Amino acid sequence: MKKYRVLVTIIIAMGIILIGQSNPINNFYKSAGLISKGVNQGEEVKKDNKEKDNNDVKEKKYLICIDPGHQSKGDPNPESVAPGSSQKKARVSSGATGVSTKKPEYVLNLEASIVLKHILEGKGYEVIMTRETHDVNISNAERATLANEKNADMVVRIHADSLDNSSKTGASILIPGKNSKYTSSIYEESSKCAELIKTSMKSNAIELNGIFERDDLTGFNWSKVPVVLVEMGFLSNYNEDQMMSNPEYQRKLMQTIADGVEEYFKTK
Numbered sequence: 001m002k003k004y005r006v007l008v009t010i011i012i013a014m015g016i017i018l019i020g021q022s023n024p025i026n027n028f029y030k031s032a033g034l035i036s037k038g039v040n041q042g043e044e045v046k047k048d049n050k051e052k053d054n055n056d057v058k059e060k061k062y063l064i065c066i067d068p069g070h071q072s073k074g075d076p077n078p079e080s081v082a083p084g085s086s087q088k089k090a091r092v093s094s095g096a097t098g099v100s101t102k103k104p105e106y107v108l109n110l111e112a113s114i115v116l117k118h119i120l121e122g123k124g125y126e127v128i129m130t131r132e133t134h135d136v137n138i139s140n141a142e143r144a145t146l147a148n149e150k151n152a153d154m155v156v157r158i159h160a161d162s163l164d165n166s167s168k169t170g171a172s173i174l175i176p177g178k179n180s181k182y183t184s185s186i187y188e189e190s191s192k193c194a195e196l197i198k199t200s201m202k203s204n205a206i207e208l209n210g211i212f213e214r215d216d217l218t219g220f221n222w223s224k225v226p227v228v229l230v231e232m233g234f235l236s237n238y239n240e241d242q243m244m245s246n247p248e249y250q251r252k253l254m255q256t257i258a259d260g261v262e263e264y265f266k267t268k
């Protein structure tokens with residue numbers, strides 16, 4: 001019996017020690033604290049994700065394709081003016097030449113396009129170019145197809161005009177035809193962007209002849225994404241030819257285009 005008492009005493013003593021160490025009330029608060037912290041951590045994670053989502057929306061980069069018109073050597077081989085059309089035009093021409101500067105249009109177009117690219121990138125847009133050198137052979141249909149494949153949010157084609165009448169001046173904005181079966185689906189967005197570029201040009205005192213629908217341009221008819229073409233001015237006019245090669249004017253003109261494009265994306 002003595003052994004039994006000793007055993008019972010030891011068991012009771014151990015029990016008291018264990019209870020004392022485990023401190024169930026403290027542990028309860030600790031667990032509650034942990035659970036509560038766990039919930040808070042969950043909320044933090046959720047909040048972080050939400051903020052990330054919002055930033056993703058805010059930072060969704062629109063993709064703009066710039067097409068500097070023409071190339072060093074034109075390619076007279078024919079291509080269809082529209083998908084499935086039997087009507088054909090030269091794949092691409094070398095463009096006009098400045099009456100004063102003697103600068104070929106394809107050189108001016110790329111010069112200005114690079115300025116535009118930098119301004120748009122500065123605004124946070126992603127920009128791709130159909131060409132970055134002169135020595136290429138990319139037809140107008142191929143340029144449009146490239147923008148389609150990249151799923152560009154807007155295509156800006158950069159050109160300069162030329163006429164027999166050397167007194168004609170001013171920029172023009174060309175857009176795809178509203179009633180063309182090839183481009184009716186991209187007309188609305190193209191037109192919206194053109195209008196905003198027009199507003200931007202007007203408020204910066206750029207001479208603009210207007211916005212013109214064209215259903216005869218291969219580069220428009222093959223396009224599945226909104227597209228505008230800016231004719232910067234007339235290479236056939238002595239002053240305007242020089243003006244378009246002036247870096248200050250070039251920058252101003254490209255800035256007005258970029259501002260118009262930015263206004264367009266604000267409507268999205």
Ligand SMILES: [Zn+2]
Binds near residue numbers: 070095161
């Ligand atoms: Zn041109």
